[in-house]
Amino acid sequence: MTGSDVRARNEALLRWYRTNKRDLPWRDIGDPYSTLVSEIMLQQTQVDRVIPRYESFMARFPSVHDLARAHRIDVLEEWSGLGYNARAVRLHEAAAIVSRSGWPEDLTTLPGVGPYTAAAIGSMAMGRAEPAVDTNLRRVISRWLGAPLEGRALTEAAQSVVGEPAGDWNQALMDLGSSLCTTKHPACDECPVTDFCADPTVYSSPRPQARFAGSRRELRGALVRAHVRGADLRDAGMEMGRTADEVDRAIADLSAEGLLPA
Numbered sequence: 624m625t626g627s628d629v630r631a632r633n634e635a636l637l638r639w640y641r642t643n644k645r646d647l648p649w650r651d652i653g654d655p656y657s658t659l660v661s662e663i664m665l666q667q668t669q670v671d672r673v674i675p676r677y678e679s680f681m682a683r684f685p686s687v688h689d690l691a692r693a694h695r696i697d698v699l700e701e702w703s704g705l706g707y708n709a710r711a712v713r714l715h716e717a718a719a720i721v722s723r724s725g726w727p728e729d730l731t732t733l734p735g736v737g738p739y740t741a742a743a744i745g746s747m748a749m750g751r752a753e754p755a756v757d758t759n760l761r762r763v764i765s766r767w768l769g770a771p772l773e774g775r776a777l778t779e780a781a782q783s784v785v786g787e788p789a790g791d792w793n794q795a796l797m798d799l800g801s802s803l804c805t806t807k808h809p810a811c812d813e814c815p816v817t818d819f820c821a822d823p824t825v826y827s828s829p830r831p832q833a834r835f836a837g838s839r840r841e842l843r844g845a846l847v848r849a850h851v852r853g854a855d856l857r858d859a860g861m862e863m864g865r866t867a868d869e870v871d872r873a874i875a876d877l878s879a880e881g882l883l884p885a
């Protein structure tokens with residue numbers, strides 16, 4: 624594919640995005656804190672569930688300084704129900720660093736911020752030309768190029784095709800991947816870049832989801848919620864049919880991670 628094909632594909636993608644983009648409360652704000660909060664919430668939670676929780680969180684902690692000053696239990700209370708509570712702890716720690724020292728050049732030095740989240744914040748709120756490589760982007764770009772890409776090959780491929788502005792390009796890929804270029808049944812007839820796509824069958828089998836009921840994650844979430852409402856933690860765990868050993872181990876781990884008081 625020539626450079627002009629790559630440009631034409633990006634122009635078609637961005638045109639489609641401007642007309643079809645989802646109306647999300649953290650979009651087009653250009654504020655790294657809003658992007659950080661939304662991206663941390665989106666790490667393991669669906670967009671529809673995140674929207675009301677994001678709005679409530681931002682109403683309670685409107686700036687990075689407000690979040691940094693908040694008590695941990697208030698942050699966990701506001702996070703309650705989103706699950707994976709370690710995310711709230713890391714977000715709180717990141718806010719403390721940013722409030723004290725400003726945004727670091729290397730965003731991955733912040734707790735909870737990996738390469739994807741750093742690229743999302745950098746491109747959407749700091750004008751950086753970085754592709755935010757997640758499973759959606761991996762699937763779409765692999766289909767564009769006609770081969771399943773992983774690791775370094777994927778990162779280099781994404782860097783070679785990223786459009787401008789990169790923030791819009793990343794969000795366009797997220798929307799394309801969640802609406803048309805889905806895992807099992809890509810809607811290629813409706814796709815704005817169908818003329819530039821090598822193989823729609825790449826990555827057409829979803830990976831199996833881990834079972835939640837009866838899992839350690841379920842127990843950990845229940846213990847943190849019990850703590851927030853002031854209930855007895857051991858009782859809460861035992862009522863779920865877990866053994867005393869399991870509950871004690873989970874409490875000890877959560878305390879070590881800062882999710883429960885030591």
Ligand code: SF4
Pocket residue numbers: 763766767803804805809810811814815816817818820821822823824
């Ligand atoms: S043409 Fe089909 S497979 Fe290719 S990007 Fe569009 S929806 Fe995905």
